[in-house]
Amino acid sequence: MTRLTALSAVLMIGAVAACSAGEGEKVGSSEADLWSSQRPGMGASIYDGGVSFRLWAPNARRVWVVGDFNGWYPEANELGNEFNGNFSGDVAGAHRWQKYKYVIEGPDGSRFWKSDPRAGRVENSNGSSIIHDPGAYWWHDGGFHTPSFRDQIIYEMHVGTFTSPFGGVGGWKSATEKLQYLAELGVNMIQVMPVAEFPGDRSWGYNPSFPMAPESAYGTPEEMKAFVDAAHQKGMGVIIDVVANHWGPNDLPMWCISGECLGNGGPYFYTDWRAQTPWGHTRPDYGRPQVRDYIKDMAQMWLHEYHADGLRWDGTKWMRTASGDGTDDLGNAGLDMLKWINESVASQQPWKLKSAEDFGGHDWLTKQTSWGGAGFDSQWDGEFVHPVREALIKQEDGWRDMYRVKGAIEHSFNGQATQRIIYTESHDEVANGEARLPERIWPGNANSWASRKRSTLGAAIMFTSPGIPLMFMGQEFLEDGWFSAEDPLDWAKAHNYHPITQLYRDLAHLRRNWHDNTRGLRGDHVNVFHVNNGQKVIAYHRWDQGGPGDDVVVVANFSGQWLSDYRVGFPRFGMWRVRFNSDWNGYSSDFGNTPTLDTDAVGGGQDGMPNSASFQLGPYSVAIFSQ
Template structure:
């Protein structure tokens, strides 16, 4: 028996052995792992009678499978027989599902490693360059899956796992392209390399968090880099933000909405230019940091939502661009439209919603955040850019949103998908069920609320405040559901892009003025008592001034300076979530703005769920700099209505008037179209909240 040794590397998927007869006949091939084979002890054999020309192959799919280590080739031959022999270690496509870098473990005594698979339909060849092969661009080939029609390349690499650093080397007619994995869940930084992640290694502990009902959501929009940080140095991260989670829980927040946290170029950004849709920004703490943040928020009873981009990506540090070397007309290649439809306000990087592989990429991304990362919902940035292009409607963008929303409803139906679609508002089709032709989102940011309410707050002169506009903003709804909209006076868009925080807009350069405090908190009352899902922007509860930038952290000294303003928002949130059991109507579907005095700038509205004691709520808002010693409004029911909140209380700010508003008694006699009426007293720029 002639014996030869061959070292099977971790990435070899097939061993092929060929012998050719030179003289004589009857030579047979044998193969055995670790030890020399015999005609009676072997793992594979080729024994064709009467010839020495044999062919033998063993792959990772055979039984027994090819595995890493030393294999022995044996040639049994009769005396006088001569032959030539050669063998080839070859790549072999994986039979495991999935795209990206997916760890596997076949069990005790069996193989473990990582499946690498990438979509590159125009590549001539694909290799894996990684730390385990010295980042060689030729050592580890990937093989086309199946008949090649899917355009995917794959390989199982044994003996590697989480933490492995890698890139794909794509051979094109004009050279080689070194690319990060489009589905990389981690990178060292925005230029790479990609890093393998094993989701099973993260300890979620006993996380059994249950998403609250959507009428119990009070959202706090957060930018990780500036939420809790000091000026200068590097931005804040998940660890620093976690230090303030107890603060948010005590404030009463039930959901945190993170501005985008996917990997973006450099260290400072709002996040809307991210270039790696599956990876979490390294400066913030990578994927593990995000999971720790989610876990910690859940422990404190708060949901975590994430702002995601499917309308564009990048445009810089983006390996998705012309990923496998192909493009048409110099456009973006396989992930993007290759004509004018690619154009957006942020670059020519609108994904190609007509390609099945791109649609899968986006759908899988949606489910990845909700399932593996355990986020509780997503806010989709500028969905109007998905449904409208330079040529008009993009029906394929609409159908993609429908598909993704249907997938979430079917698999994670208790989680919330929110659209930001400010173009052509109001648009009920955004939140209408897909079965009726709608996009199927659960809620949407409401342009019909923020713009008229902000205008009424920041206008310098009382006569310019339009109470009918505010009234219409309060009663606006979508498809008859009070909670199909998110309402706010501050968001990252509204406090930047040429605009400022509401207190700053009220009196530029004097955001801590009496006027700024009174009218901005009056807006806070409207947000937290109107129908809809209310949202605050980080620092709003601290009277944060100026405008938002990604290099200017929240000034947490304001938590002391304006402790009373913080308490005002805390008290409002407690009422909004019915913390005292006497304001359930603020979580209800029903609203009646029954009093609109546009001359004197007062409004009153009734909120209720089932109605009755502990449910009915009446809110009175004075948008003028006038004190009313006695002011009459209609009331929906008779008897005593208890004052639950007075925004003029001196405990909220020493400059406030502490106007002596009190409980009121509703007597018979119709007013404002209601069967009862009551007289109250109210201070300037003040809101009162009553309940039965």
């Protein structure tokens, strides 16, 4: 059991690196002689006997800090001007959990109140900042090790709708109560959709107002840490989805922070055409050192203070180009910043997953920076989800294109399986005009036989293809409709469709090689050796090093026809055991229970393989074989 005692001084280090004024060093003021703080850290930093405050407001004339510690008197504690854009000071007697704000005098002499852009906790997006103690939580996860990239199975969670205690907004406490369920499901990484403070209580989270403060509607920072701690104790890591391609656009404490907007939102933001994003004129100015430090400190905060096991960067294409389509750029400022942050994480905690939602299809994105890349470990792969979903959703078997499915299975970045994240459902794929896969297969009848068969077919393809598999919450029990921040998961389905959940559990265990006979599903190698576009059958070989317990053969039937005595190639001679048959009626009483049996591969090769074997295969079904 460890306690973080130095975090107050370590995790909030940012643009203060440029600060030269020290404690006991008097700085000039036309209003009064003031003292700036020599203590490190931006925002509110607790020290023994008080709190130091430091705000970056480069065009402000004067700054005061007001709060519970001085009766909210506007002129009780003026901060010293460090003449580098920062204003700072020490307030003796201030302590954690007290509320505060800044009073800022702009260039024109007008005064206004602002919350702290670096607040680690807030009342809400319109409320006061709260003095946050990063070391207040006692951790119990000392024996935890983040799963290796090749072992990871990600479960994407929206905290606000994952549970609905008393019909309200879900939070960290109620989500913690479901962790045992997730551990038993077989996932070992939980990716939470953005959890930084946003306006209101219900949102996807991609509109952050306070990037460094956990969403108040979900609970306290300590409750978030308890969630991560409990997940670690059950063998699961936590990934934070972070947003830095824009902020807000509402309730932004950094907007016009100095009282001068510079034509847009002030020094935190671009003030020309580069400010424009699909979500408002709020793109951060990646070229300013103080803004770069702010974003880096935010990333490091999640990884160090909150013990997160990875970061998923939202919409990185909008950080490296202004239009998001690559036809223009931001002078490389955004990309250079991402490289810089990735290098920092890799040098300190290389086992933590740095992933990008980019959809540019670039291999260089997941190359090391020393090799000319951006330094990400993995990226979301649109070349997998769209062809596979299309093949599953088509109503007529004849419309399914097995060659596109082949391309989806084989696609890779730099030949490494873990450099892509693959899925059939994610928050974007089940909303924005789309819906849950069972719903898309048969609108209004998501629990139909066709929806159950074809959605689980897609799950089997995902778990057995090269890549880090990701499932969206509720996918494992046939959640229907589309995702909304207003609509919590229907946990009754977890009971009603628990056999389907068992199917997902079995696939997860095979993917993680729990039974020591499917190691190849964790490897880099794949060979799609059989494509029958007439009968809609595809077969592929997965392996790591090869040999018994490693080689895996997957055969998928994308048609509604039962296949008898179907023959494909096999890489090795001898008996191949059936490890999984999605047509088993234990997964659903109306599945066909086709007797896909162990089969003996004999010489006289086929499909470019040295051996071949035959078997039966049910409609819209997958069989997994290994030795």
